[in-house]
Amino acid sequence: MLTIYKSGMQTTVQDLGRTGFQKHGVVASGAMDPYALRMANLLVGNEENAAALEITLMGPSIHFEEEHVISICGGDLTPQLDGKAVKSWRAVTAAKGQTLTFGKPGSGSRCYVAVAGGIAVPEVMGSRSTYMRAELGGYQGRALEAGDQLVVGEASADQKSADHDKSWFAPSPLYSSNPVIRVIKGRQFEMFSEGSRRHFFTEDFSVNPRSDRMGYRLDGPRLALAEAQEMISEAVAFGSIQVPADGNPIILMADRQTAGGYPKIAEVITVDLPLVSQLKPGDRLRFKEVSIEEAQRLLRLQEKTINCLKRAIKYKREATG
Amino acid sequence: MDYSFSPLGDQAIIIEVGTSINEETHNRIRAITSLLGASPPQWMTECIPAFTTISVAYSPLLATFEEAKNELASLLKKTEDIDVPHPRTIEIPVCYGGGHGPDLEFVARHNGLSPEEVIAIHTGTSYTVHMIGFAPGFPYLGGMSEKIAAPRRESPRGAIPERSVGIAGNQTGVYPISTPGGWQLIGRTPTRLFLPDREIPSLLQAGDTIVFRQITPEEYQTLEEKENADHI
Numbered sequence: 001m002l003t004i005y006k007s008g009m010q011t012t013v014q015d016l017g018r019t020g021f022q023k024h025g026v027v028a029s030g031a032m033d034p035y036a037l038r039m040a041n042l043l044v045g046n047e048e049n050a051a052a053l054e055i056t057l058m059g060p061s062i063h064f065e066e067e068h069v070i071s072i073c074g075g076d077l078t079p080q081l082d083g084k085a086v087k088s089w090r091a092v093t094a095a096k097g098q099t100l101t102f103g104k105p106g107s108g109s110r111c112y113v114a115v116a117g118g119i120a121v122p123e124v125m126g127s128r129s130t131y132m133r134a135e136l137g138g139y140q141g142r143a144l145e146a147g148d149q150l151v152v153g154e155a156s157a158d159q160k161s162a163d164h165d166k167s168w169f170a171p172s173p174l175y176s177s178n179p180v181i182r183v184i185k186g187r188q189f190e191m192f193s194e195g196s197r198r199h200f201f202t203e204d205f206s207v208n209p210r211s212d213r214m215g216y217r218l219d220g221p222r223l224a225l226a227e228a229q230e231m232i233s234e235a236v237a238f239g240s241i242q243v244p245a246d247g248n249p250i251i252l253m254a255d256r257q258t259a260g261g262y263p264k265i266a267e268v269i270t271v272d273l274p275l276v277s278q279l280k281p282g283d284r285l286r287f288k289e290v291s292i293e294e295a296q297r298l299l300r301l302q303e304k305t306i307n308c309l310k311r312a313i314k315y316k317r318e319a320t321g
Numbered sequence: 322m323d324y325s326f327s328p329l330g331d332q333a334i335i336i337e338v339g340t341s342i343n344e345e346t347h348n349r350i351r352a353i354t355s356l357l358g359a360s361p362p363q364w365m366t367e368c369i370p371a372f373t374t375i376s377v378a379y380s381p382l383l384a385t386f387e388e389a390k391n392e393l394a395s396l397l398k399k400t401e402d403i404d405v406p407h408p409r410t411i412e413i414p415v416c417y418g419g420g421h422g423p424d425l426e427f428v429a430r431h432n433g434l435s436p437e438e439v440i441a442i443h444t445g446t447s448y449t450v451h452m453i454g455f456a457p458g459f460p461y462l463g464g465m466s467e468k469i470a471a472p473r474r475e476s477p478r479g480a481i482p483e484r485s486v487g488i489a490g491n492q493t494g495v496y497p498i499s500t501p502g503g504w505q506l507i508g509r510t511p512t513r514l515f516l517p518d519r520e521i522p523s524l525l526q527a528g529d530t531i532v533f534r535q536i537t538p539e540e541y542q543t544l545e546e547k548e549n550a551d552h553i
Contacts, residue, residue: 024523235376259454267330
């Protein structure tokens with residue numbers, strides 16, 4: 001059991017999201033940085049889709065009522081166990097009675113705390129992810145508050161082994177506060193004016209403070225259609241870059257609605273989504289075009305790497321457990 | 322029949338069936354949705370019908386964009402000769418005006434009608450559910466008469482009560498969950514459109530036909546209590 005002493009800015013239970021319900025208008029949700037969530041789970045021996053805590057910028061304070069093996073992956077939000085710095089991207093043991101706190105956010109804006117056994121909230125439509133707007137899933141459909149108590153799933157004997165070799169860890173992605181984000185041209189790309197199409201790839205955009213799990217709002221050159229046109233609403237994706245009438249693009253994220261009526265200038269490729277999810281208000285980014293073939297090649301390559309890591313972690317756990 | 326296929330990012334394809342909202346396009350989309358539902362390709366993870374398009378989400382680990390596109394193209398040839406089930410007709414009872422529909426008077430005044438005439442026009446036709454989206458269980462409806470069209474409110478309400486029936490421009494709809502919004506509210510239904518504890522969490526599906534029926538505040542009360550008892 002975990003007890004939340006302080007809520008932090010926004011701490012929610014997330015897994016890899018709801019699949020198959022978007023045709024009913026049900027938002028996918030799930031981790032903003034799916035790579036970090038998967039790694040955090042694998043490091044503690046969970047299924048990669050297990051529910052963990054997503055922590056945003058100013059972290060919570062979490063008290064461990066029993067000993068748990070945990071792993072923190074994602075942005076560096078300066079985690080500490082009983083005031084002592086704890087390293088990310090590896091399995092560590094939180095002793096009974098210890099408290100996990102977070103200091104000033106360093107690089108990145110979100111991290112995941114996975115606990116061996118997973119966070120045991122009920123599944124709603126095949127997922128434990130929280131969708132706050134509809135008060136769905138997660139812990140009572142909302143962000144965690146002081147006093148909440150979370151039950152942890154049963155961990156196997158192997159997962160519980162306390163003697164983890166602290167010298168090995170998983171590689172972290174190259175998070176940056178001014179990344180180049182690779183995109184595929186969107187379905188309505190050609191509808192944009194020539195200037196807008198050029199500026200989209202040549203100018204910097206900055207992250208507006210009004211960004212959240214639903215979307216990242218960007219400030220930069222205003223983007224406009226060559227001629228005003230009404231769009232018919234259609235499906236959108238995690239990473240779709242919509243441009244509303246005011247000309248400021250929005251990158252749609254984990255809590256995006258299932259459909260949108262604004263033209264899409266591009267889509268962020270899956271392997272670069274974690275880089276977007278880790279941006280903070282004020283951070284700058286630039287877009288670079290790749291082909292759909294290249295995007296899918298990079299995705300298959302990443303999955304191959306994750307599979308190698310999976311095997312390596314399993315081997316390490318068995319060797320040191 | 323020609324379809325165009327375009328990537329929606331690296332894990333979905335959008336099939337464009339038509340470029341304007343009409344019955345033929347709608348029926349074709351229903352045919353494709355039912356075909357993909359009955360025999361989904363093994364790489365497909367999700368299928369989302371919309372007004373003129375269908376998006377098919379897939380795993381790029383199982384099929385590349387080219388492979389998925391080619392398989393869909395040959396699959397879609399079969400839609401020419403499949404029987405699409407007759408649409409279901411679902412009745413939505415609505416208590417119009419008063420506290421449940423605070424903007425009914427505005428919609429009437431705006432169109433030079435009496436509130437009773439607005440209700441008669443709203444209940445006097447059937448509507449097609451083109452897609453479910455915007456919010457869980459929210460139907461995008463086609464078929465509203467332009468005689469009762471009304472602009473959105475200048476300042477949106479912070480929270481619209483769940484199950485409110487509204488008008489915005491040429492559209493009418495029902496809010497399944499409480500959300501902020503600028504629609505003109507003309508009534509409220511006791512019927513729940515979003516059922517998170519059900520296997521199919523949306524009462525309405527793309528392709529359904531719906532009709533609105535006027536009920537009294539007393540009937541509203543009775544039906545709402547019954548719904549509450551059914552969904553503890």
